[in-house]
Amino acid sequence: ADGWARTSPVRAFPANGYGVYDMIGNVWEWTADWYSERHEADAAKACCVPQNPLGGPMEGSYDPRQPAIRIPRKVLKGGSHLCAPSYCRRYRPAARHAEPVDTSTSHVGFRCVTRGANRQ
Incomplete structure (x- = not known):
């Protein structure tokens, strides 16, 4: 369509409203974070909460449902062109799921990020 x-x-x-392009719908995007089921809990004091918390350690990224398979998993975010309500209910920028690092498909890619002024 x-x-x-x-x-x-x-x-x-x-x-989008923040001036960022292509946040969802093209390909799921690899991140640098190792997958963990949950982020660590916030620290008791506001001064100690990390500004940009990362995922857990590589050792914690293995799938606990498959203990014999020791392939680490990274976080994928965003959603792909294959997502539809009947197939992928997490079609949003904050969507995240685990993907083994040896995966290669037509709907997984990556995002290049730069800091600084809006560049054309």
Whole structure:
């Protein structure tokens, strides 16, 4: 319906309210974080809460339901062009799930991030 059979080119759609493009719907995006079921609890004092908490350690990313398979998992975020309400209910920028690091599919990619002024 959007004119693209699968993935779309970068900036094919307007930026969101923060000026960021392509946050959901193209490909699930690898992150640098090792997967953990939950983030660590916030510290008791506001001064001690990390500004940008990362995922857990690599050793904690293994799937506990498959103890014989020791493939670490990274966090994927965002959602892909394959997501639909009947298939993927987590189609939003904050969506996250575990993916083994040896995975390769047509709907998993990555995002390049830069700091600084808005660049064209």
